[in-house]
Amino acid sequence: MKEAIIFIHGLTGTKRAFKKQMDYFQTKYDTYAYNLLGHGEDRGKPIEFTLHHLVQQLEEFYEENGINEAHICSLSYGCYPSTIFASKYKDKVRSLCYIGGHYNAPSQLFDVLRHHWNVREEEYSKWLKHYTNDIYPKESLIDPYAVISKKIYYKYGLELAENILKNAIEHRLYYDLRRDLKSVTAPILWVMGDHDTLYKSTLKELAEIVPHVIYKEIKHAGHAANLFRPNCFKELYEGFLMQFQLEGAIS
Template structure:
């Protein structure tokens, strides 16, 4: 019987963010994805974008698909609902994979979050343009990774209800994800793009928080490393999953 993988996209994205890896892994696994609240078909609609509701959404997805357990693979902010879910329902999560994951650690990234939370009442397009620039800073004029991420985040962020990105900042400032991560016992693969310096700034104590974590970097990639270098991500994730299956078989 095939094991299950649920792919969870990040902010401003859709379930199609994992279309290619889903097609690849579907040969050995049952693969699933869904749109976070306020994304996909609900893009632009006002929703109650809370962590409680995001976790409930994942619970409902398990029930809807008749899943008893699954591997969770999450991009960026998706690490929040998936971690909280794994803490609450550890028997339903076989492993976690975070791409561009981050948590509440003193860092350059969290300084940016604090600033944009304080000025959240600015005109939304203006606020979003500056925010996109600062979370994906152009390290040099020739850095294509931040430039691409910046443009994509701003373009699709404009289509969201302005409550969503601001609520997500509040979650990351107020919710102690670091403590949740420290309690997890399931296998964890943490993947970062080597150019993702802003988000990597939160991970200085990652091995202390999660001693059993497997940390990997993808060269020549930005924040959504799976999209910059899909074959590299696929190979890393496949190796991780294969090792778990072999270990389970004894």
């Protein structure tokens, strides 16, 4: 019986963010992906975008698909529901992989999020434009893919219910994800693009919070490193997953 991998996309994205990885890994694994609440086909619909409901969504996805245990690979904000779930259901998570993962530590990112939370009453399209400019700062735009990512984030952010991105900021300001990370016992692969300066700014104490973390950077990549350099990410993740197959063969 194949092991399962569940891929969780980031804000403004869809489950198609991991299409290349799903196509590649499906020969050896049962691969799954789903759209976060308020995304995909539900984009624009009013939704209670809370961490409780996001974790509940993942719980229901396990049940609906008959999954008892899985590797979870999440992009950016997807690290929040996946970490909380892994902390709550240790026996259901074989491993965790974070791409562009982050948490609420004093950092450049935290300052950006706090500023845009404080001005959240601004007209939405104007607020989103300023927010998008700040999470894709000029230094990240040396990579052509980052320019495209910035345009996509704004375009699809406009199509989301207005509370989603603002609620996500609130979660990252006030929910202590570090507490849950400290309680996670599953192996963790943490992947960042070397150009992802803004999100890397939160990770100064990562090795203290998660002593068993395996941290890797992909060169010439930005925030969504699996999209910037899919083959490099594939090699990293495949090597990480191989240890579980070896353990199974030995046992």
